[in-house]
Amino acid sequence: DGCGHTVLGAESGTLASINYPRTSPNSTVCEWEIRVRPGQRLHIRFGDLDIDGSDSCHSSYLRVHNGIGPNRTEIGKYCGFDFQMDGLVTSKSNEVTVQFMSGIHTSGRGFLAAYSTTDKSDLITCLDNASHFSEPEFNKYCPAGCVIPFADISGTIPHGYRDSSSLCMAGVHAGVVSNTLGGQINVVISKGIPYYEGSLANNVTSKVSVTSVLIFNSHLFCCSGCYGTLGMESGVIPDSHITSSSILEWPNQTGQVNIWKPENARLKRIGPPWAAFISDEHQWLQIDLNKEKKITGIITTGSTLAEHYYYVSAYRILYSDDAQKWTVYREPGTGKDKIFQGNTELYQEVRNNFIPPIIARFFRINPLKWHQKIAMKVELLGCQFSIGRAPKITLPPPPQNKNDEKNADFMDDFIHSMKTSLQTDKTTFTPEIKNTTVTPSVTKDVALAAVLVPVLVMVFTTLILILVCAWHWRNRKKKTEGTYDLPYWDRAGWWKGMKQFFPTKSAEHEETPVRYSSSEISHLRPREVPTMLTTESAEYAQPLVGGIVGTLHQRSTFKPEEGKEASYADLDPYSSPIQEVYHAYAEPLPVTGPEYATPIIMDMSSHPSTPLGAPSISTFKAAGNPAPPLAGTCNKLLSRTDSASSAQALYDIPKGQPGPGSADRLVYQVPQSVAHPTVSKDE
Secondary structure (H helix, E strand, C coil): CCEEEEEECCCEEEEEECCCCCCCCCCEEEEEEEECCCCCCEEEEEEEEEECCCCCCCCCEEEEEECCCCCCEEEEEECECCCCCCCCEECCCCEEEEEEEECCCCCCCEEEEEEEECCCCCECCCCCEHHHCCCCEEEEEECCCCCCCCCCCEEECCCEEECCCEHHHHHHHHCCCECCCEEEEEEEEEECCCEECCCEECCEECECEECCCCCCEEEEEECCCCCEECCCCCCCCCHHHEEECCCEEEECCCCCEEEECHHHCECCCCCCCEECCCCCCCCCEEEEEEEEEEEEEEEEECCCECCECCEEEEEEEEEECCCCCCEECECCCCCCECCEECCCCCCCCEEEEEEEEEEEEEEEEEEEEEECECEEEEEEEEEECCCCCCCCCCCCCCCCCHHHHHHHHHHHHHHHHHHHHHHHHHHHCCCCCCCCCCCCCCCHHHHHHHHHHHHHHHHHHHHHHHHHHHHHHHHHHHHHHCHHHCCHHHCCCHHHHHHHHCCCCCCCCCCCCCCCCCHHHHHCCHHHHHHHCCCCCCCCCCCCECCECCCCCCCCCCCCCCCCCCCCCCCCCCCCCCCCCCCCCCCCCCCCCCCCCCCCEECHHHCCCCCCCCCCEECCCCCCCCCCCCCCCCCCCCCCCCCCCCCCCCCCCCCCCCCCCCCCCCCCCCCCCCCCCCCCCCC
16 A cells, blocks of 8 residues: 555656655555566666665665565665665666565655666656756656656746756657657757746646746757648648538527538637537547648647637547548557547647657547537647658469468568558657757867868968969069060060961062161161160061072061171172171061061162262162152062172163163162073173
8 A cells, every 4th residue: 555656667667655745654565566578677766765764774665676576686775864876776687676665654755766678878757857957958768657746847849848847747748758658858958938838738737937037947858840730720731621520500599500610620710610510429520631641749629719618628539541441549558549638628729749650641530528519629730751651562463272362461461560660660769859059069070170270271371372472573573574575475466476486488478578777776786776676566577598688577586696797788789888787686667657678779880881970779768758750660680699700680771761871760679589691790
C-alpha cells in the first residue's frame, strides 16, 4: 500500500512513493519490478529522496536490487532527509527491483525517481525545470510518466514556457514527447515574456502566468518543424473532401432550415459547426487530404455558438489509404485504442499530438463523448510526406498452387511490415536542430577563419598596390625616354609605323611622294634632328640608298650606317659639284598637304646645248614657290653606270620647245626606271 505515481515503460519510466510530495504514511511498503529488453542494462536517477533516517535506515529506507526474485542482490540502501545522490545507480542486468519501506516517522516526503536504459545518459526526472541548467541550449532525455498531478506549467507553443515549469511535462504539453514513451527534448533558453497563455493539450493543462521579464526566462522546444496546418482553416482542402456520417438539419424560429454541413467543420470559421443528426458512438467526420501526408496533430473546438452549447469531450482517430480499410490509432506500447481528450467547453482550442505521427490520406474522427450534441470544428497539423516511403516492390505472378498462395500471403505481410517499419523509423525520432537565436560558441574553425580572412585581404591589397606602382613606374620611364618611345598602342597611326618591318614593295608599285624640310635641316647635326620634331605622329620618308632614286615607302625611317653619314648629293651626269649635304632623316610629314619627292638639282651650265649662264633647274616644286608649267614630257630617261668614266645622259627636247638653243627654261621630269643607251663623255 506504499506505491504512489507509477508509469513503467519499455525503455523508461517514473515511480514515486504514496502521497508524494506530502508526508508518506507510517508502516507502508511498495516494491517495483522493472524489466527492459534482454542485453540492456538500466540506471536510476533520484529526483527527490526525503526519508526519515533517524534509526540508520533500519525501519524506513529505499533499497535497490540487481535482478528480480529470491536471487536478487542488493545494489544500495538509502535514507535521510533531503538526501542528495550524485550520479546514477546502474544495474548489472536488464532487471531491477526497487523496494520502499516506511516505518514510524513524523516527517518525510518519500521519494521520486526515474529510470531508463543506459544508452540514455542524459536522463532527467519529472521534477527538473529549465532553471536547473545554465546552458543556453541543451538536450535531455525525459522518462515516461511525467504528467504528474503535483507539477505545474505555464505557457504554450510557440511563445514558450516559463522557466519554473517542469521540462518534461511542458514537453508533453508541447507535443515533442509522449507521456507513455518519454523521449529526447531540445531546449533553447530565451528572454521571458510578461504574459504566458494557458491551454489544454495532450491531457496537460498549462496555467496563465504573469511575470516580470527581467526576472524569469522562457524555454522553447526545438522540433522537426512538421506542425503546419494542412488546409482546413485556409480552405486548401475543398468542401467536397469533407464528409460525415450524418448532418444535422433543423428549422429555426422563422421557419428557415439550418444545415450544419461537414464543410462547416473548419477551425475559426464564423458560423455554425458540423453536427451529427444522431448523437451516438457510430458518427464520424472524414477528411480527404488528396494524398498521403504526415499528420502530427489535431486542434478541435466546440460549436463556438453561445446559444448552442455543444462540444465533443473524447474521441478516437482512424486513418486509411483507400477509405475502405481503416486503422484505429493505438497507444504506443500498449496495443489499446488511444482515447484523446477533447474539449471541456465550446470555445477553447484543444490540441492533441500524434507520437508517432500518422501517415495516411484519409483521416476520420470518431466522437465517443460529447455535451448535448456532437458538434465540432477541427484543423489538422502536419506536413508533406515525400521521404522514407516504402520501396516499390514488384509482386510475383498470381499463385498457381497452395504453396504459392502461402508465399503470396507471406509477401503481403512482408510488404506491410516493411512499410510500417520505414514509416515508424522515419517519424519516431526527432532530428537535432541547432539553435539559431543564441550566439554560438567560438570554435576552431571560426578562429581560423578570423585569422585567415585579414591575412588574405592584406595579401591581395599588397599585390594590387605592387601592380599599380609598376604601371605608374613604367609610364614614367616611357615619358623620360622621349615622345617616340611611347607604347605602340599610344602612338598615332601605329599600324603605319609597323609597315617598315614588312618586305619592301616592288618597283612596279605606285611611288609615294616624300616632302623634305627647309634648308635649316642641313645646318643641324645629325643627332640634333629628333629634337626638332614636335609632331605627335612622327612619320618619316625612306632615305635614298646607294645614290639611286628608288621606290620610297610611305612613312618609314632608317638609321644611317655606322661611320658614314648619309647625304643627298646632286647626282648629275656632268660631274656637277655637290651643292649641299642633307641629314639622313627627313622632317616629319604633315597630317595634311601635298608631299613631294626629293629635288634633283641639275646644273645645265656645262651641257652642250645650254647657253652659258643658264641657271640650274629643278624639276620639282619648291616649298613656298609656284610650280613652273610643264612644257612637255621627256620620252627618254637618264641611265647611269658605275664605271670609272663619267656617265653622259641624253635628254629629248621637250615638246613645244624651239630647240636646245631656246632661251626659255627647260623642264625635265624625274628619270624613270627605263634604261637608255649611254654615251661616253670625252675627258
